[in-house]
Amino acid sequence: MVENVVRSQSRGYEVRITICRPDSRNALNREVAEGLIAAILAAEADAECRVIVLTGEGERAFCAGGDIKAGAEGGPFVQDPAYPDHFAGQLFETIQACRKPTIARINGVAMGAGAGIICACDLAVMVDHARIGTPEVKVGLFPMTIVPPMIRMLPRRRLMEMFITGVPLTAEESLRYDLVNHVTDTAGLDDKVAELVAQIAAQSPTAIRLGKYACHAMEDMTYAQQMRFAETLLPRVAQTEDAREGFAAFIAKRKPEWTGR
Ligand SMILES: CC(C)(COP(=O)([O-])OP(=O)(O)OC[C@H]1O[C@@H](n2cnc3c(N)ncnc32)[C@H](O)[C@@H]1OP(=O)(O)O)[C@@H](O)C(=O)NCCC(=O)NCCSC(=O)C[C@@H](O)C[N+](C)(C)C
Structure with missing residues (x-):
């Protein structure tokens, strides 16, 4: 892992990548x-990790976007063969395909x-x-x-306005358009993330992964x-160890003990 620009820390059920x-x-x-990408793949393979949290260091920026100063004129996006445009795409796909839930902690x-x-x-x-x-x-x-990750999140007119004017969304607007789940003040950010991590960690990792x-x-x-796919997948979920444990725990009126299998 590239320790100096990306830090990965285990915090109970959470792996925080900064x-x-x-x-x-x-x-x-x-x-x-x-x-x-390396940190996400490592957290995905870490048996203790149930949730991956992505964030940025400091209070000013989560991530200011592609590094405009990284390359020669025209930026790294066209000039640097080591950094073609599809590099960011690989990152987005790695996050989306990750078998564990991911939370953006937008600091x-x-x-x-x-x-x-x-x-x-x-x-x-x-x-x-x-x-x-x-x-x-x-x-x-x-x-x-x-475009591919964002077009699935925002209504077309809102998206196009953002793309062609360059004007960003405020936190209040981001919440209104469901781009984020929660907005907090700086002091409440970690509490909200911790609350979500605890809620997710209490559930079956197998059900979450397949879901x-x-x-x-x-x-x-x-x-x-979609319906045929769901019908095929449901029996697979129902036969997992976690599903058997979930049913047994419900009937016995006790807390389930998930194995993640
Ligand atoms: C983020 C920001 C609102 C923060 O403002 P601030 O007032 O807190 O900080 P600042 O004084 O503007 O910046 C602090 C330092 O941070 C640097 N910086 C800020 N954004 C940068 C960036 N994107 N690349 C490189 N350096 C960046 C600034 O140049 C500056 O460096 P200096 O101290 O050496 O002068 C402001 O810096 C800003 O607008 N930055 C540019 C944002 C921007 O245009 N982002 C898009 C980049 S292009 C992009 O993302 C392309 C992408 O689609 C393609 N791909 C997915 C493949 C990567």
Whole structure:
């Protein structure tokens, strides 16, 4: 893992992955993207980890987007063969395909690729002073790789206004458009994240894993395809150790003990 720009910490059921470039407002360069991908894969393989929390260091920025200063003229997006545009796409896909639930802890502004990371996460908690935006047009770019994660989250008109004016959403607007689950003040951010982690950790990891997979897989199917897929998957979920334990615990009026199998 790229320790100096990405930090990974185990905190009980949570693995917290932090982008550590506060002087550059946690902008995403090649090292950060690689570090995030490696840290997410490691947390996914960690048996103790039930929830992955992604955040940025400091109070100013979650992630200011692609590193505008990382390359020569035109930015890293066209000039640097080591950092093609699809690099951010790999990161978003890694987050979305992660078998464990992910929470974006939005400690400050999230621009461009930062907004993409948020959309790829399952849940999001945002501080009230933050903004989420896609200011790419201001530097002559268009948020191409942000479109796939974002078009699934925001209504078309809101999305297009954000894309073509570059004006970010406030925390209140982000909540109204369901881009985030909760908004808190800075002091309440960690409590809200901890509350969500505890709520998720109390549930069956197997059901969450298969359910998350099902929700993403069904996204691009027709209604009939979704129904057949759900009907196929349900017996698989029902035969897991966790489902058997969940039923037995309910009947015995006791707390279930999940094995994650
Ligand atoms: C984030 C921000 C609102 C924070 O404001 P602030 O007042 O807290 O901080 P600041 O003084 O503006 O910046 C502090 C430092 O952070 C640097 N910085 C800020 N954003 C950066 C960035 N995106 N890349 C590199 N450095 C960045 C600034 O240049 C500056 O460096 P300096 O101290 O050496 O002068 C403000 O810096 C800002 O608007 N930054 C630019 C945001 C932006 O345009 N983001 C889009 C980037 S392009 C992008 O994301 C493309 C993407 O779609 C493609 N892909 C997905 C493949 C990556």
